[in-house]
Each structure stands twice: as structure tokens, then as C-alpha cells.
Amino acid sequence: MTTQQDEVILHVKNLKKYFPIRRGVFQRHVGDVKAVDGVSFDVYRGETLGLVGESGCGKTTTGRTIIRLYEPTGGNVLFEGADLANVRGNQLRHLRRKMQMIFQDPYASLSPRMSVLGIVGEPLEVHRVASGKEKKERVAELLELVGLDPAFMNRYPHEFSGGQRQRIGLARSLALNPDLIICDEPISALDVSIQAQVVNLLEDLQDKLGLTYVFIAHDLSMVRHISTRVAVMYLGKIVELTDRETLYNNPLHPYTQALLSAVPIPDPFVEEKRQRIILEGDLPSPANPPKGCNFNTRCPVAIDTCFEVEPEFIEVETGHFCACHLVKPQGRVVD
Amino acid sequence: MSVYAAQSNSDHLLEVKNLTTRFYTEDGVVHAVSGISYNLEEGGTLGVVGESGCGKSVHALSIMRLIPIPPGKIEAGEVLFRGRNLLKLSDDEMRHVRGAQIAMVFQDPMTSLNPVLTVGFQITEALKLHQGMNDEEARDRAGELLAMVGIPEAIQRLDDYPHQFSGGMRQRAMIAMALSCNPAILIADEPTTSLDVTIQAQIVELVKRLRDKLGMAVIWITHDLGVVAGLAQRVNVMYAGRIVESGPVKEIYGNPHHPYTLGLLGSLPHPELERGARLFSIRGEPPDLVGASQGCPFAPRCDYAVERCRNEMPLLEVTDPEHLVACWEKEKVGKTQ
Numbered sequence: 001m002t003t004q005q006d007e008v009i010l011h012v013k014n015l016k017k018y019f020p021i022r023r024g025v026f027q028r029h030v031g032d033v034k035a036v037d038g039v040s041f042d043v044y045r046g047e048t049l050g051l052v053g054e055s056g057c058g059k060t061t062t063g064r065t066i067i068r069l070y071e072p073t074g075g076n077v078l079f080e081g082a083d084l085a086n087v088r089g090n091q092l093r094h095l096r097r098k099m100q101m102i103f104q105d106p107y108a109s110l111s112p113r114m115s116v117l118g119i120v121g122e123p124l125e126v127h128r129v130a131s132g133k134e135k136k137e138r139v140a141e142l143l144e145l146v147g148l149d150p151a152f153m154n155r156y157p158h159e160f161s162g163g164q165r166q167r168i169g170l171a172r173s174l175a176l177n178p179d180l181i182i183c184d185e186p187i188s189a190l191d192v193s194i195q196a197q198v199v200n201l202l203e204d205l206q207d208k209l210g211l212t213y214v215f216i217a218h219d220l221s222m223v224r225h226i227s228t229r230v231a232v233m234y235l236g237k238i239v240e241l242t243d244r245e246t247l248y249n250n251p252l253h254p255y256t257q258a259l260l261s262a263v264p265i266p267d268p269f270v271e272e273k274r275q276r277i278i279l280e281g282d283l284p285s286p287a288n289p290p291k292g293c294n295f296n297t298r299c300p301v302a303i304d305t306c307f308e309v310e311p312e313f314i315e316v317e318t319g320h321f322c323a324c325h326l327v328k329p330q331g332r333v334v335d
Numbered sequence: 336m337s338v339y340a341a342q343s344n345s346d347h348l349l350e351v352k353n354l355t356t357r358f359y360t361e362d363g364v365v366h367a368v369s370g371i372s373y374n375l376e377e378g379g380t381l382g383v384v385g386e387s388g389c390g391k392s393v394h395a396l397s398i399m400r401l402i403p404i405p406p407g408k409i410e411a412g413e414v415l416f417r418g419r420n421l422l423k424l425s426d427d428e429m430r431h432v433r434g435a436q437i438a439m440v441f442q443d444p445m446t447s448l449n450p451v452l453t454v455g456f457q458i459t460e461a462l463k464l465h466q467g468m469n470d471e472e473a474r475d476r477a478g479e480l481l482a483m484v485g486i487p488e489a490i491q492r493l494d495d496y497p498h499q500f501s502g503g504m505r506q507r508a509m510i511a512m513a514l515s516c517n518p519a520i521l522i523a524d525e526p527t528t529s530l531d532v533t534i535q536a537q538i539v540e541l542v543k544r545l546r547d548k549l550g551m552a553v554i555w556i557t558h559d560l561g562v563v564a565g566l567a568q569r570v571n572v573m574y575a576g577r578i579v580e581s582g583p584v585k586e587i588y589g590n591p592h593h594p595y596t597l598g599l600l601g602s603l604p605h606p607e608l609e610r611g612a613r614l615f616s617i618r619g620e621p622p623d624l625v626g627a628s629q630g631c632p633f634a635p636r637c638d639y640a641v642e643r644c645r646n647e648m649p650l651l652e653v654t655d656p657e658h659l660v661a662c663w664e665k666e667k668v669g670k671t672q
Contacts, residue, residue: 054531054532054533054534055531161620163620164620191386191387191558191621192386192558192560192599192602192603193386193598193599193602193616193617193621194620195602196601196602196603196614196615196616196617197616197617197618199604199614200613200614200616203613218531218532220532221561221603221604221606222604224604224606225604225608225610225612225614226604226610227610228610244610248606258533259532259533261536262532262533262535262536263532263561264535264536264539264559264561264562264564264565265561265564265565265606266560266561266564266588266600266603267564267588268564268565268584268585268588268589269585269588269589270564271564271565272565274565276536276540278533278536278537278540279533279536279537282501282502282503282504282534283501283531
């Protein structure tokens with residue numbers, strides 16, 4: 001794994017996505033929901049980058065903007081040398097073959113009127129890779145790859161369970177041999193016993209096909225399991241980014257610390273002794289983020305500077321990025 | 336554990352005996368809950384754990400007699416609350432139990448509050464109905480309740496509508512409403528599932544604090560084994576409408592004897608696992624509950640299954656004092672380490 005880590009496959013720089021708020025008869029532009037507000041990170045070939053945060057923090061929007069399902073408001077997304085934020089037409093279509101997405105809801109993301117053959121084979125048709133008998137063979141191969149019986153090819157999505165549908169979605173995303181797959185909460189709609197099946201499958205496929213994943217989730221324990229590195233998002237920004245070991249053993253940002261401490265551990269012996277950091281209040285609205293650091297309304301250790309100046313996202317240790325006034329490059333100042 | 340052990344011989348607060356609920360649908364008879372029995376003590380906390388469709392919510396709705404009839408029907412069993420069988424009460428008598436003595440908090444705080452009525456109105460409604468308060472008394476009490484569940488400027492917020500509350504606040508308001516009549520039992524049906532982890536932690540702490548302060552018993556229904564680990568004294572693990580394992584929380588997590596419990600615990604990512612290490616996964620899918628099953632419903636997915644499992648339904652039997660398991664092969668099942 002370390003040998004592959006040098007090549008940057010995806011470089012995201014200061015990515016922004018604002019959704020305009022319009023009011024009145026003339027749809028006057030009165031403000032913006034800053035769903036993603038200046039996010040920068042690299043993804044290395046062969047790794048899994050976990051993107052975690054609470055609902056409304058912009059993690060899904062980040063994933064969708066990278067793949068150009070949304071037009072970015074600003075910033076760059078460099079993928080294999082091309083700036084995805086600016087390419088169009090044929091070049092965009094060509095690049096999209098290399099990056100695919102799997103979605104959260106296995107019930108909404110498959111057309112109920114299409115057979116499995118149609119769903120998994122559609123990317124092959126659209127990109128004129130294969131059709132007819134050849135397509136059928138490829139679809140059979142893909143279904144086998146994700147652990148489904150190729151004989152199910154002519155069935156429709158309603159005949160499958162949630163876990164099986166997620167496998168169909170995965171087969172579709174693999175159809176064009178992508179390099180990068182953005183997994184948007186692929187397991188959160190599934191039952192616990194099925195989640196493990198899908199996670200194991202994702203890991204097997206990564207080993208077999210050398211895939212790179214951006215794994216978006218709110219379940220920190222699963223992200224810890226699957227990721228090489230983890231980025232924590234809060235209100236449209238990344239607050240901390242580092243490898244999984246460091247993040248879970250030595251979190252520096254007060255939000256990361258609180259988030260980790262909020263995750264219940266399935267062990268009554270551990271839970272008995274645990275001290276929790278309970279955050280007060282809720283996530284502020286991304287249409288009207290607080291001045292200064294956007295975590296200052298809930299931060300247990302905020303100082304005056306936090307209400308005035310926005311902290312920069314800096315590298316505090318090698319490969320460990322954090323955006324907090326209280327965390328200086330020497331290490332943490334305040335516990 | 337001690338709470339349970341100390342009181343296990345005295346009269347129970349709630350005794351569920353052989354509760355069986357079925358739904359008569361066009362596709363056939365759905366055996367949602369098939370003969371479950373357990374006890375709950377005063378002030379005790381019971382976690383009910385299982386995946387979707389295992390009957391954990393239907394069992395709670397059956398206790399509250401909130402099952403839609405038809406298509407549902409409580410076929411058999413008794414629910415003894417302080418010795419009184421709730422299933423035999425008239426609708427009118429049941430209405431005095433529901434909300435007043437046994438209260439329930441539902442999963443989705445957005446759909447369980449009425450959007451066109453103020454939060455204050457919805458809390459005072461129960462107070463006026465069950466406790467005969469007048470408008471003013473009820474409003475004061477509602478303000479106290481909202482403050483108790485940690486909503487700032489509680490009195491002013493009484494005039495807000497549910498959409499003006501965030502998800503976490505709505506669930507707090509639901510809890511305030513449930514606690515308004517000092518119930519003996521609070522049934523929480525996946526109350527934190529739709530909430531974020533930091534908000535979930537807030538709600539769990541809140542319920543723990545209120546439970547200890549008010550001395551009520553709690554039945555916490557969830558699919559999240561983590562939440563139950565820190566909250567409950569006893570756990571019932573449900574699968575396909577049955578309790579497959581039941582015991583003190585530390586026994587269930589530390590010494591599971593049903594292959595399903597073992598599989599569920601194994602399928603959770605553990606902090607000590609290496610990256611890329613395989614998670615234990617239970618093969619196959621949860622069963623369809625249409626039609627009666629003859630053998631153990633878990634047998635098709637079970638690594639321990641033998642011929643007997645496919646033909647004969649295992650009974651919930653005691654292995655250790657306080658620890659019950661429904662498995663023919665339970666002696667062979669256990670953590671390997």
C-alpha cells in the first residue's frame with residue numbers, strides 16, 4: 001500500500017459549492033447555502049479516503065461536486081491532469097468513465113423499470129463500450145464479481161433485498177473499469193449483518209482491481225475500519241485530515257475529539273468507564289455560518305480569537321492537517 | 336445486573352408472556368412477533384436489539400395496543416402491567432394507561448409531532464387529559480418539562496411549531512411529552528436512529544439522567560449494539576419475531592451463546608482490527624416472515640446448524656442464571672478467544 005501512496009490521483013483545491021437562495025417574484029438572489037466552502041485534499045492511488053461528518057456538513061455535496069453532478073462554485077478538481085471543474089463535452093464524458101459513484105439509498109438509485117441487465121449494462125451502452133451479446137457477457141462477469149448470480153440478470157430491482165441492490169449499484173459502477181469510486185454512504189441504509197458483507201466486498205474489490213475510494217459516511221467506526229486516511233468535515237469545511245491511526249488515537253481538533261467520544265462502543269465494560277464530551281446545541285445553518293471559526297458556537301474550548309478570525313487549514317505534523325487556532329504546528333496547545 | 340437479580344423474585348413491573356402478533360396481508364400471514372416472554376423491573380432498563388423486520392417495534396406497539404387492526408392482530412399472550420393484563424382492558428381503560436403510565440417515544444421526531452399545532456399545545460394536551468390540569472397549570476408544567484429536557488428559553492419555545500425545532504430538539508420535545516405524566520415505563524423505539532452521533536449522545540445522556548432522577552423503567556429498542564452497551568442492564572436480542580438470547584448486558588456482549596448474537600457482534604468494526612481485516616459477516620439475508628417457520632429461523636444463515644435446527648424450533652432456555660438462549664447447539668457457540 002505504501003508504494004502506491006505517492007501518486008496523487010485526485011487533487012481537490014479550495015472547492016466551493018454554494019446553493020443560491022432565491023426569494024420573491026423575481027427570484028432575487030438573497031443569499032447562499034454554503035454547502036461546501038473551500039475544501040482542499042489529495043487522494044492517493046489505491047487508498048481509501050474516508051470523509052466523515054454529521055448530516056448537513058457538506059460531505060455528500062463534496063462527493064457530488066467532485067464528480068460534476070453539481071457545478072462547482074469555485075475551486076479546482078484535478079483528476080489525471082485535467083481540471084474537472086472546467087472540462088466539458090467529450091472530455092468530461094471520457095473522464096467520467098474513470099470515476100464512478102455509488103449512492104446511499106439502494107431503493108432510490110436503481111430504476112424500478114429496468115432489469116439488472118439494463119441497469120448494469122447502461123454505462124456500457126452510453127459509452128459505446130459494448131452492446132448485445134458482448135454486453136451480456138460483461139454484465140454476467142460483473143455480477144459474479146460482486147457476488148450475485150448472473151442468472152438474476154433479467155430480474156428487476158424490487159426482487160432484490162437492500163444488500164443485493166447495493167451490489168447491483170456496485171456492479172454498475174464497476175462496468176467501465178473506473179480508477180476512482182465515490183461511495184456515498186453505501187452501507188448506512190443496510191442492516192448491521194449486511195453492512196459487513198458489503199464492506200468486505202468493497203475491500204476485496206479494492207485489492208483485486210486496485211480501486212481508489214472516497215468513502216463518505218457518518219458512521220465513524222466503519223470509516224475507521226475501511227479508510228487509509230480520514231477527513232472530518234464540519235459545516236462545509238474540512239477541520240482535520242490525517243491517517244486513520246493518528247486520527248483515532250490522537251485527534252487534535254475539538255470537534256473530532258467530541259465526535260469520536262460521541263460514538264457508542266459496543267462493549268459494556270468500556271462504556272461503563274467512558275467519559276464523554278457532550279457537545280451543546282446543534283449544527284448552525286450553512287446559510288448563515290458563524291463569524292470566525294464555524295465551530296465556535298459549540299466548541300468547549302473556544303477563545304476570543306475563534307469568534308473573530310477563521311482558522312487556516314494547516315499541516316501541524318507530517319500528513320496531519322487541522323484547522324484550529326488552538327492547534328499549532330508544534331502540536332496541541334490546549335487539550 | 337444487581338437490580339435485576341435483587342428483584343427477580345418480587346412482582347414485576349411488566350410481564351410479557353407469550354406475546355404473539357400477526358398481520359393478515361394479501362401476501363399471506365406475517366408472523367411479526369411469535370411468542371415472546373420477558374419481565375421488566377421497576378427502574379430497570381431493557382435493551383431490545385435486532386435488525387429491521389425482526390419484530391422489535393411491533394412488539395412495543397403490541398404492548399401499547401397501537402397495532403392497526405386489521406390487518407394486525409394480537410393472537411395470544413398477556414401483557415401484565417403491575418399485574419393487570421393490558422390486552423384485556425377496554426379501549427377507554429387502555430387510554431388511561433397509554434401516555435400516563437406507559438409512554439412511548441418514536442423513531443422519527445418529524446412525523447410524530449403534529450406540524451400545525453404548537454409544541455406547547457401538544458405537551459399540554461396530555462397534561463390536561465391525564466392530569467386534569469387547567470390551561471395555566473399545564474402551560475407552567477410544559478415549560479418545566481421542556482427546561483428539564485434541556486431546551487433553552489423553554490417558556491418562549493412553547494409557542495413554536497415543530498418546524499422551528501431542530502431534529503434533536505424535536506426528539507427532546509417528544510421525550511418531554513412522554514414524561515409529562517411521570518410514566519412508570521418509557522418505551523423508546525429507535526429514538527436516535529435519525530439523529531447525528533453528537534445529538535444521539537446528547538439524547539442518550541438525557542434519558543439516562545431522567546431515568547435515574549425519575550426512577551422510571553426504560554425499554555430501548557434499537558439496532559445499534561453500541562447504544563445499548565452503555566445504557567441497558569438487560570438485553571433481549573430478537574430475530575425473526577422471537578427472542579433468541581436474553582441476559583444481563585455484560586453477559587450478552589462478553590459471553591454470547593447464540594450464533595446470531597455472536598455474528599452481530601462480530602460484524603461490527605472493532606477499533607483494534609487492522610485496516611483491511613475482514614469483518615465477520617452473517618451470510619444470506621434475514622428471512623421473510625410470511626408463513627410459519629418450522630425449525631430455527633436462523634438455521635439457513637447459521638454455521639452451527641445441524642439437522643435438528645431445521646426441523647425443530649429451539650426454546651429459550653436458561654444457560655446461566657439470568658442468561659437465556661434459544662439454540663440447540665448453544666453449548667458449542669461462544670467467543671473463540
